[in-house]
Amino acid sequence: MSGNSGFPLFLLTMQKILFVCLGNICRSPMAHGVFRDIACTQKLNVEIDSAGTSDHHTGEAPDSRAVSTMANKNIDITDLRARQFTREDFDRFDFIYVMDDSNYKNVIALASNQSHRNKVTLFLNEAFPGKNQNVPDPYFGGDEGFEHVYELITAASLSLAEKLK
Numbered sequence: 001m002s003g004n005s006g007f008p009l010f011l012l013t014m015q016k017i018l019f020v021c022l023g024n025i026c027r028s029p030m031a032h033g034v035f036r037d038i039a040c041t042q043k044l045n046v047e048i049d050s051a052g053t054s055d056h057h058t059g060e061a062p063d064s065r066a067v068s069t070m071a072n073k074n075i076d077i078t079d080l081r082a083r084q085f086t087r088e089d090f091d092r093f094d095f096i097y098v099m100d101d102s103n104y105k106n107v108i109a110l111a112s113n114q115s116h117r118n119k120v121t122l123f124l125n126e127a128f129p130g131k132n133q134n135v136p137d138p139y140f141g142g143d144e145g146f147e148h149v150y151e152l153i154t155a156a157s158l159s160l161a162e163k164l165k
Contacts, residue, residue, distance in 0.1 A: 015164055016047040018089055019123065020107055021099040024052030024082035027135050027149055028099060029062040031123060033070050033077035034150070035157045044164055050080065051089065053106040057082040063139065069146040090116040097123035097156075100134035126163070127155040 017035065021027035028050035039046045052058075060082045061067070070077050087110050089096065096119045098104045104122060111117045124133040135152050138145030 014045045014047055015095065016093045017049075017095045017097065017160075018085075018093040019048075019050040019097050019099070020053060020085055020103050021050075021135070022052055022054055022103060022137065023057040023139070024050055024084075025057045025060055025063045026066050026139050026146070027137065027153070028052065029077050029080045029082075030066050030070060030146075030149060031097065031099070031135075031153045031157065032080060033075045034073075034153050035160065037075045038157050038161045042161055042165065044161060046164065049093070051083050051085040053085050053103050055084040058084055065138070065143060065146045069143070069150050073150065085110070087112065090119060093119065096120045097126075097160075099123055100137070101132075123156050124152060126157075126159040127152070 019028040019031035019035070032048055032050035035046075036048050038044075039048065062077050062080055062082075067077055085107060090111060096107060098107055098120060100122070104120060107120050108117055111120070122132055122134065124135055125131065135149055136145065138149050
C-alpha cells in the first residue's frame with residue numbers, strides 16, 4: 001500500500017537521517033544544515049543529526065569556514081556541536097549518509113548485522129547514483145573548498161528531499 005507520494009506508507013512516517021564525516025566540524029554539519037533548511041522549507045517529516053567517526057572535536061562548534069560559508073547562504077549551523085558516531089546510531093537512524101570512503105569503512109566496521117550495513121551509503125550517491133563519489137574534505141584547503149562542498153551537499157540534499165516527499 002502506498003501514500004499519495006507513491007512511496008509506501010512506512011516512508012510517510014518520520015525518517016531519521018544521520019550525516020557522518022571524520023570530525024563532524026565541516027562536511028557533516030554542513031549537510032545537516034543544508035538538509036535541515038530544505039526539510040523545513042519543504043515541510044518534510046524528518047529528524048536530522050550529524051556525527052564524526054573520530055572523537056577529536058567532540059563538543060566543538062563547526063569550523064568557522066563552514067559556518068561562514070553556510071551563513072553566506074542564510075543557513076545557520078552555529079547551534080550544532082560535534083559528536084562521535086556510536087553503534088547505537090544504527091538503531092536510532094533510518095539512513096546513515098557518509099561523506100567519503102574512509103567514513104564508510106569506519107562506520108561499517110561498527111555494524112553488527114546486515115540491517116545496519118544496509119543503512120549506510122555515500123551521500124553523493126543521492127545526486128550521482130552509483131558513482132560512489134566522495135565529498136572532498138575542505139579542512140586543509142581554502143574557502144573555495146567549502147563552497148564546492150556546499151554545492152555538492154546541496155545537490156545530494158535536493159535529491160534526497162525529492163525521494164522523501
